[in-house]
Amino acid sequence: MPSKLSSLSKRVLLIVIPFIISVQGCAPSFTSWQSPNFKEHEFKKIVVIGMFKRLNTRTSFEEEIVKAFEAEGYVAVHGMSVLPPSYQPSSSEDLERILKQEDFDLVLMASVADRSKETQYHQGSTYYGGYRGYGMYNYYNYGYGYNMYYGGYGYGWSDPGYYSTSVVDLVETKAFDISGKTKPEEANIWVGQSKITETTDMRKAARIYAKQLIIDFKKRNIIN
Secondary structure, three states: OOOOOOHHHHHHHHHHHHHHHHHHOOOOOEEEEEOOOOOOOOOOEEEEEEEOOOHHHHHHHHHHHHHHHHHOOOEEEEHHHOOOOOOOOOOHHHHHHHHHHOOOOEEEEEEEEEEEEEEEEEEEEEEEOOOOOOOHHHHHOOOOOOOOEOOOOOOEEEEEEEEEEEEEEEEEEEEEEOOOOOOHHHOEEEEEEEEEEOOOOHHHHHHHHHHHHHHHHHHOOOOO
16 A cells, blocks of 8 residues: 655645746746758857846856857857957958957857846745847947745744746847858858846856757757
8 A cells, every 4th residue: 555645744745846846947948040041060169259238247158158168079269358348340341350360160149139027926835834130240239025924723834925026138149150151141040049037146047048058059950
């Protein structure tokens, strides 16, 4: 006969199961698009450019995406070392010239494509004791407690639930093939998007985003 759960085990499950569900629900979804005209070939040097107004956000995304590519054996460089925050390209030719001087053949540009506010209801609990296409230049040239009370049965505490409003950024990365093996008008070979809450640990969010990006690149055979 299957053993019956003790009253203590049941109480533990009431706490643990909602927690697991809430943690799983925090994983950001990732959507992407790939150009049907892209023909597979090897990339040798990648530059990651974070186009964010906040320097710490740019640093986090560039570093985490670069590390993710390096872990796959690719040569990748932080955009900050090539294009400082003060840099403003005068033309698409100017931007492409700088990048090609460094022998980059794949350019990744990450930015906030949209910003919105989302309201979420946090359910209470009781615990008992007892695709849009852009040219690379145009894409770069952007403008930068709860209520606690005691229950009436046994002992414990209850959270009746509450609403919260968060600022959510739609982070978008575009990949441009400037190897010369793709037509200039078809250089934008891939776009990936994910929603990230502004209050989230940006370093952790960038790390998750980078892993999702690499998985998608492999699935689409952009990298091996």
